[in-house]
Amino acid sequence: MKKSSKSIKPNTKKSLITYIMLVVAFVIVQIMLAAGEMSYMMQDLLVPLCVYAILAVSLNLTVGILGELSLGQAGFMCIGAYSGSLFSNLMETAIPEAMIRFPIALLLGGICAAIFGILIGIPVLRLRGDYLAIVTLAFGEIIKNICASIYLGRDANGFHISLKSVTDMNMAADGEMLINGALGINGTPKDSNFIIAFIILFITVVVSYNFVYSRTGRAVMSIRDNRIAAESVGINITKYKLITFALTAFLAGVAGVIYSHNFSTLQASKFDYNMSILVLVFVVLGGIGSIPGSIIAAIALTLIPELLRDTIVGDYRMLFYAIILISMMLFSSNKTFKDKLFGLVSKKKKGEVK
Amino acid sequence: MALLEVKNLSISFGGLRAVDEFNVKIEKGQLYGLIGPNGAGKTTVFNLLTGVYKPTSGAIFLDGENITGKKTIDINRCGIARTFQNIRLFKKLSVLDNVKVGLHNQMKYSSVEGIFRLPRFFSSEKKMDKKAMELLKVFGLENEASTLADNLPYGKQRKLEIARALATNPKLLLLDEPAAGMNPSETQELMDTIRFVRDNFDMTILLIEHDMKLVSGICEEVTVLNFGQELAQGKTSDVLNNPEVIKAYLGD
Numbered sequence: 001m002k003k004s005s006k007s008i009k010p011n012t013k014k015s016l017i018t019y020i021m022l023v024v025a026f027v028i029v030q031i032m033l034a035a036g037e038m039s040y041m042m043q044d045l046l047v048p049l050c051v052y053a054i055l056a057v058s059l060n061l062t063v064g065i066l067g068e069l070s071l072g073q074a075g076f077m078c079i080g081a082y083s084g085s086l087f088s089n090l091m092e093t094a095i096p097e098a099m100i101r102f103p104i105a106l107l108l109g110g111i112c113a114a115i116f117g118i119l120i121g122i123p124v125l126r127l128r129g130d131y132l133a134i135v136t137l138a139f140g141e142i143i144k145n146i147c148a149s150i151y152l153g154r155d156a157n158g159f160h161i162s163l164k165s166v167t168d169m170n171m172a173a174d175g176e177m178l179i180n181g182a183l184g185i186n187g188t189p190k191d192s193n194f195i196i197a198f199i200i201l202f203i204t205v206v207v208s209y210n211f212v213y214s215r216t217g218r219a220v221m222s223i224r225d226n227r228i229a230a231e232s233v234g235i236n237i238t239k240y241k242l243i244t245f246a247l248t249a250f251l252a253g254v255a256g257v258i259y260s261h262n263f264s265t266l267q268a269s270k271f272d273y274n275m276s277i278l279v280l281v282f283v284v285l286g287g288i289g290s291i292p293g294s295i296i297a298a299i300a301l302t303l304i305p306e307l308l309r310d311t312i313v314g315d316y317r318m319l320f321y322a323i324i325l326i327s328m329m330l331f332s333s334n335k336t337f338k339d340k341l342f343g344l345v346s347k348k349k350k351g352e353v354k
Numbered sequence: 355m356a357l358l359e360v361k362n363l364s365i366s367f368g369g370l371r372a373v374d375e376f377n378v379k380i381e382k383g384q385l386y387g388l389i390g391p392n393g394a395g396k397t398t399v400f401n402l403l404t405g406v407y408k409p410t411s412g413a414i415f416l417d418g419e420n421i422t423g424k425k426t427i428d429i430n431r432c433g434i435a436r437t438f439q440n441i442r443l444f445k446k447l448s449v450l451d452n453v454k455v456g457l458h459n460q461m462k463y464s465s466v467e468g469i470f471r472l473p474r475f476f477s478s479e480k481k482m483d484k485k486a487m488e489l490l491k492v493f494g495l496e497n498e499a500s501t502l503a504d505n506l507p508y509g510k511q512r513k514l515e516i517a518r519a520l521a522t523n524p525k526l527l528l529l530d531e532p533a534a535g536m537n538p539s540e541t542q543e544l545m546d547t548i549r550f551v552r553d554n555f556d557m558t559i560l561l562i563e564h565d566m567k568l569v570s571g572i573c574e575e576v577t578v579l580n581f582g583q584e585l586a587q588g589k590t591s592d593v594l595n596n597p598e599v600i601k602a603y604l605g606d
Contacts (some may be wrong), residue, residue, distance in 0.1 A: 114453055224446075232442075233435070233521070233522050
């Protein structure tokens with residue numbers, strides 16, 4: 001036992017397995033693409049899959065590592081998507097090279113989301129448990145609704161903004177609409193592709209692991225396990241809660257930028273609470289605190305309804321999706337249920353042998 | 355000058371005066387006992403000393419510095435560490451990591467250095483591992499370093515809590531019923547460990563305990579609390595033979 005602990009730490013081993021798993025998945029996808037084995041529908045899903053995986057991994061930092069329930073993930077994603085798209089639209093002529101423009105947009109979207117994360121976090125993180133979940137949900141909805149009512153335009157006189165209507169902006173007729181209220185942002189350059197999205201996902205996973213297995217991560221987990229004891233050994237609870245919350249928001253913002261640069265139109269209504277809850281489901285189903293679990297759950301739960309589309313289930317696919325979800329939850333959390341199921345399987349096998 | 359000097363410390367919860375005019379002077383290197391029947395206010399005194407409660411009146415001086423009313427984390431940085439009556443470990447962290455959380459403010463590097471694995475991360479983590487393993491060895495926990503704290507047997511959990519408190523490099527260590535739930539041989543071992551900590555870490559220790567064998571065995575002086583008030587104070591053997599104290603413990 002001593003030998004193994006000397007050669008490789010269990011934490012390092014855990015993260016290495018996840019990295020290898022990701023790279024293998026990437027290679028398989030690339031081979032399938034090269035061989036033309038992948039349907040167009042699946043190809044369209046590749047970027048959203050990475051986006052959902054990033055969202056799930058980042059939310060896992062708040063839910064699994066800090067131990068607080070947050071339902072504001074879609075709100076932070078919305079901020080990232082809007083600020084990233086706006087930047088790309090404004091800079092499309094100034095920085096024509098997508099390889100330079102897009103990383104700046106990613107960083108900008110992440111930073112904007114992180115700033116909002118800190119601003120919201122300062123008053124909100126005093127709350128705990130269900131209360132925090134409700135308040136973050138409300139903030140997410142506020143962000144979405146404000147984004148949906150912004151009208152922003154540019155003409156020869158400069159920028160015009162209104163929260164009411166297009167006519168309220170007093171923009172010249174030849175002006176260019178940048179954000180058109182509920183219709184959102186149009187004409188964002190399609191800078192995302194699967195390779196970039198995958199690289200960002202990979203970086204997210206590396207950052208998350210490095211965060212968890214560091215001095216900061218230990219401090220955050222100590223707060224999760226015992227607040228009073230953490231305080232007694234000199235851990236600044238507010239500071240570490242805010243750091244975690246800001247990192248989660250940053251990564252969600254980056255995911256939002258990838259998402260918005262994958263479609264030419266962007267509407268705030270997409271970032272509603274369904275999205276936040278969906279991401280939370282990924283985290284819970286994948287195992288709270290497990291980074292590879294979050295990725296697998298995000299991928300599986302996004303693919304299942306799409307794959308069911310072509311089967312005989314067809315129109316009833318969401319019903320089956322729900323059944324699968326419930327049984328997976330039961331399976332992963334209920335030990336008796338698990339034993340019974342395994343019991344059934346092993347009995348069957350015995351019967352077959354006879 | 356005394357390491358810890360408490361002057362007329364009092365706290366009221368509504369109409370209840372949980373601690374009333376508590377005074378104590380602990381010299382550097384002393385092993386001091388705080389005893390008294392259940393509900394006498396012993397743990398409340400600990401909570402006042404560590405800033406969990408703010409005193410209604412009175413003052414606390416640590417090494418000449420007034421620490422009255424400071425926050426828990428600041429008091430820890432000033433040099434008071436504690437253990438808890440009902441063990442409070444970081445259950446889902448390994449034994450080693452529990453101690454490393456205690457080292458949090460001793461060996462620093464920023465979150466950014468941690469995320470990007472900059473050189474200071476490696477040097478600092480290496481130092482932390484070394485220091486934490488040294489502490490675990492003192493308590494005979496070195497073979498359980500990678501075990502989850504939750505899976506440790508009870509006696510070892512108590513020891514780990516002391517190790518974690520020591521990791522914060524305190525001047526004064528507060529132990530809240532360290533021998534609770536231990537059998538006589540474990541208690542004996544604990545007494546040796548406490549003495550070892552005092553001698554080798556140059557530590558001053560204030561402990562709450564119900565086990566009179568431990569108190570009379572290692573404490574040089576004691577204070578007896580009863581209903582929040584000081585009943586007796588002085589050399590352990592004198593105080594334990596005081597008829598007032600025996601009456602408070604056993605009744606009339």
